[in-house]
Amino acid sequence: MSRSERLLALLQVLRSHRRPVSGQVLAAQTGVSLRTLYRDIASLQAQGADIEGERGVGYQMRPGFLLPPLMFSAEELDALVLGMRWVADRGDAALARGASAVLAKVGAVLPPDLRRDLHESALLVGTGPGRAPPGPALDLLRPAIRERRRLQITYEDAAGGVSRRVVWPFALVYFDQSRVLMCWCEGRNDFRNFRTDRIRQAAPMDGVYPGTRQQLLREWRRRRPDHGQSLLPETDSSG
Template sequence: MRRADRLFQIVQHLRGGRLTTAARLAEQLEVSERTIYRDIADLQSTGVPIDGEAGVGYIMREGFDLPPMMFTRDEIVALVAGARMVSAWGGIAMARAAQEALVKIETVLPDTARARLKSVEIRAPAHRMSAEEREKLDTLERACEDRLVTALAYTDAEGAATDRSIWPLGLWFWGGSWTVIGWCLKREDFRMFRIDRIGTMTPTGATFRPEKGKTLRDFYAQMIACGEVPKGFDFLGPGI
């Protein structure tokens, strides 16, 4: 990788607003940590607003932007496939946003890349997901972001009805169905609820703050400890 390309990639990794270590950058870019330290120092000297220090990590202050980036052939395929899957299996607002994002990306691509974007033949039929489920998905996504305590009328796999109030923490897609991960106030533990089994869903008007032992990371740690997933499995994915 050319040094200019590596500097560009460092900026892209740091734009997410999360603290990133030199070790992680070095692993992703396949260079030494010493090289990362030099590159970051050079970026800082040119005015790129990167904060942090060696041994702790680096983060980029908000407000810094670059000209539109170029995409490789495989990146274009991934973007189109991802947008179409969200359009097929996401909420109504998610689907609309995915299509709008593709339009914005298309406007900044050169002609050859734009032609490639239009020629991707990867589809995701959406015949199994109802409009009601899509609306619930959007509502739960906002509840996760805004930390809204939410009351659910739920029917489990055996047909038993129950009322629960949860702290919605995250959403999982299982290749055909969605679940919301939440801290259940009734059970005082983590629970997963299938969205297609939720009857009514109402914000209680209360909000919650993350507490130790009740966060999404704690849920992931519990899953690993119980052997539900392999040790070392990265739920968040690289750079996400």
């Protein structure tokens, strides 16, 4: 285990304890000697971690400390790189810019060894057939979800039928071959899913819909115990 990984593990253990915990317990949970533990705590305090306590009394990290981005394990760094590269390759233009900016910001504050691992990562996103069409409204749909905006959409189903709906968007699902907008449909008084590449027009309406995104998602799951199948991209849910 590298020093960075060891310090990360110690931070995670400290964050899991609500009350002061002895050095012996921390050393056992992180798999280091007591001497190394004391040295690591001093290093974290020097880097700004608000850890209170002393030898023989116990240690506790005050709430509100943000984990600095330099504290990544190898697996976490791989996950970050692969995820951001996938978004940069498969997301809409705004998400792609955001993903590239995240990697640049993280790389700017990493220590040299981890910065090298970030830039030289061998985890790549492959290209192939069946990539999802971008759809005309993704950069409008995501803010509408965040802000709980009612939307008026014009939707064309698989048979070519066109309908206008007023919906409450609460989630956006990314499949390899499509993007699916999850909504409460006012006209159908029920949940409906819409492929974003079949949304011909979308416009936000005044005001926000009642409740929260999380409440709508929980209710959808309650009504759809088979929800693993009900979001298949072949289903346009135009009924």
